Amino acid sequence: MNQKKLNIFSTMLIVFTITLFQTKLMAETIELPEDELATETVTPIYDTPDVVKNRNIVTEKKFELGGYLGWNTTEPIYNQGKFGLNIGYHWSEKSALVFNYAQWMSGLNTFYTDGLRQDPNNLDFDRAPKKKYSLYAHYEWKVFYGKISLGKHLTTNTSTYPIFGLGTTAYEHKSFPGLDLGVGQKFYFNKWSALRVDLKLQVAQQISPFLGDTTAPYNNDKSVKVGNPTPEPSDFKERWGVNTILDVGVSATF
Amino acid sequence: MVNILKKLQFQFITNIFNFVEMYLLTKLKKTFLLLLKSFFILCISFLILQNKIQAADPADDPNTTVADTIGNSDSDSGSGASAASGSEDTAADNVELNSFEQEVKKAPTKKETKSEEKNIQDEKIEQVTDLTKLHSFNDISVLQKKYLSKTGRFQLSGGVSAIANNPWANTFGINGKFGYHFTEAWGLEASFMAMTGSDSVDKKELQKENDITTSNFVTLKGYYGLDLVWIPIYGKMALHNNKIVPFDMYFSAGGGASQIEGGQGGGTIHIGTGQIFAASKSFGYRWDFSWNGYLAKPQGNEQRFFNDLVLSFGVCFFFPEVNYR
Numbered sequence: 001m002n003q004k005k006l007n008i009f010s011t012m013l014i015v016f017t018i019t020l021f022q023t024k025l026m027a028e029t030i031e032l033p034e035d036e037l038a039t040e041t042v043t044p045i046y047d048t049p050d051v052v053k054n055r056n057i058v059t060e061k062k063f064e065l066g067g068y069l070g071w072n073t074t075e076p077i078y079n080q081g082k083f084g085l086n087i088g089y090h091w092s093e094k095s096a097l098v099f100n101y102a103q104w105m106s107g108l109n110t111f112y113t114d115g116l117r118q119d120p121n122n123l124d125f126d127r128a129p130k131k132k133y134s135l136y137a138h139y140e141w142k143v144f145y146g147k148i149s150l151g152k153h154l155t156t157n158t159s160t161y162p163i164f165g166l167g168t169t170a171y172e173h174k175s176f177p178g179l180d181l182g183v184g185q186k187f188y189f190n191k192w193s194a195l196r197v198d199l200k201l202q203v204a205q206q207i208s209p210f211l212g213d214t215t216a217p218y219n220n221d222k223s224v225k226v227g228n229p230t231p232e233p234s235d236f237k238e239r240w241g242v243n244t245i246l247d248v249g250v251s252a253t254f
Numbered sequence: 255m256v257n258i259l260k261k262l263q264f265q266f267i268t269n270i271f272n273f274v275e276m277y278l279l280t281k282l283k284k285t286f287l288l289l290l291k292s293f294f295i296l297c298i299s300f301l302i303l304q305n306k307i308q309a310a311d312p313a314d315d316p317n318t319t320v321a322d323t324i325g326n327s328d329s330d331s332g333s334g335a336s337a338a339s340g341s342e343d344t345a346a347d348n349v350e351l352n353s354f355e356q357e358v359k360k361a362p363t364k365k366e367t368k369s370e371e372k373n374i375q376d377e378k379i380e381q382v383t384d385l386t387k388l389h390s391f392n393d394i395s396v397l398q399k400k401y402l403s404k405t406g407r408f409q410l411s412g413g414v415s416a417i418a419n420n421p422w423a424n425t426f427g428i429n430g431k432f433g434y435h436f437t438e439a440w441g442l443e444a445s446f447m448a449m450t451g452s453d454s455v456d457k458k459e460l461q462k463e464n465d466i467t468t469s470n471f472v473t474l475k476g477y478y479g480l481d482l483v484w485i486p487i488y489g490k491m492a493l494h495n496n497k498i499v500p501f502d503m504y505f506s507a508g509g510g511a512s513q514i515e516g517g518q519g520g521g522t523i524h525i526g527t528g529q530i531f532a533a534s535k536s537f538g539y540r541w542d543f544s545w546n547g548y549l550a551k552p553q554g555n556e557q558r559f560f561n562d563l564v565l566s567f568g569v570c571f572f573f574p575e576v577n578y579r
Contacts, residue, residue: 212463
């Protein structure tokens with residue numbers, strides 16, 4: 001009898017011990033309410049997006065001053081080169097008014113005029129009125145502002161802007177109006193200086209240097225032909241033409 | 255109190271085990287007893303260890319809070335890009351632009367000495383603002399998450415071109431390019447141009463006023479060549495402060511052959527630059543400004559060196575689909 005009781009008691013203790021272990025070894029199941037779990041990735045959409053919150057290059061209410069070299073790449077007779085100044089004011093981050101002064105280099109485009117000077121052409125374009133300077137007022141619409149990465153260790157800011165302008169080109173005897181349409185891009189060295197590249201189409205009234213002798217006996221009329229009388233600047237015809245202008249320079253804002 | 259209970263529990267179980275052992279000694283062999291004893295000791299050890307883990311405070315675990323706040327940030331600027339929508343990229347780009355504005359303002363990073371280095375495990379991270387305590391990166395790839403990946407992809411582009419420096423002809427045409435990008439920075443590209451022209455006002459006046467036909471002036475008829483393309487610059491621009499437009503700026507150099515109107519063309523050196531503005535991960539807008547220098551022999555004239563500045567605008571397509579990370 002005692003042996004039976006001992007057996008029952010020992011069996012109960014073993015079962016109790018195993019049960020105790022099982023309780024402690026069981027993993028806990030954590031249940032979360034379904035409505036608190038995320039079902040998709042959602043990006044907030046702002047009514048007034050403001051992608052640039054902390055602008056590194058600030059141009060608002062600042063003046064700009066710069067120098068440049070330029071080329072009229074479609075000029076056949078006059079010297080294509082010029083140098084000049086850009087002086088402007090940025091009244092906001094989107095808009096600026098810049099005055100572009102260009103001093104045209106003296107001389108001719110010898111790539112073409114040397115051949116036209118030789119026989120049998122005999123054209124002397126030194127007789128044509130000299131181009132002096134141009135002065136244009138440009139509105140720059142700064143629609144793009146961003147930054148570029150050069151390799152993996154250098155970043156710098158950049159700005160791209162359409163250009164709209166009106167101005168005048170002065171010859172030795174007269175000035176002619178014109179308008180500019182183009183695009184420019186700046187690459188900033190630091191917060192106040194930048195490399196500036198502008199490409200413009202210039203539609204302007206200009207002198208036609210090809211004054212010829214079109215009436216017989218073809219050697220009495222004033223023209224650029226060697227041997228004919230030298231014409232006056234006012235003898236040359238005027239026309240409208242399209243020029244491609246490329247300006248490369250540096251600018252500083254302060 | 256918990257420790258006392260644990261000790262009593264342990265003692266109770268040990269006594270049970272001893273009782274069982276004495277009972278079984280009369281019935282079972284010693285080897286089986288040894289195995290059974292080992293099993294129970296193992297269970298008891300696990301029980302005590304389990305109690306110790308459950309007694310730890312969850313708030314002391316730094317990994318929980320940090321894992322909830324880091325999200326999907328990734329510092330690699332490799333070829334892959336996530337399949338997130340445009341709005342997700344815009345939001346991410348907003349954060350990037352702002353964070354990198356701060357980077358540009360910072361002074362050059364000094365080399366940290368051993369005394370300045372902090373072990374991340376020493377810092378308690380409980381809130382988002384505590385992330386500033388983390389050890390700073392020594393090498394950051396700037397402008398991360400390249401939007402328009404090019405590595406291992408072909409590019410097909412086409413558009414219109416115009417000669418920007420020929421005063422005697424108005425020359426326009428079409429262009430096509432087909433290239434392959436080995437890496438984000440390097441690629442090969444084959445290109446062609448087919449041009450047509452009309453006499454400019456200057457040429458007409460020269461002929462009218464001076465009776466001169468400009469047969470020695472060259473008009474480009476066509477060009478085909480092969481270029482090595484280098485894309486070192488990647489950037490992002492904000493359009494009207496509303497939208498981010500990623501772009502690449504490239505430089506190309508190579509050679510080919512040019513054909514001219516009414517004459518014999520020749521070998522050509524080509525140098526160019528341009529930008530690709532990404533509209534999607536496979537499509538973009540492209541402009542190109544190139545210089546072609548070539549030897550040509552106009553009809554009835556000697557061979558001379560000519561050069562053309564070519565301005566092109568077009569679109570480009572990238573395929574196959576980018577490899578997502």
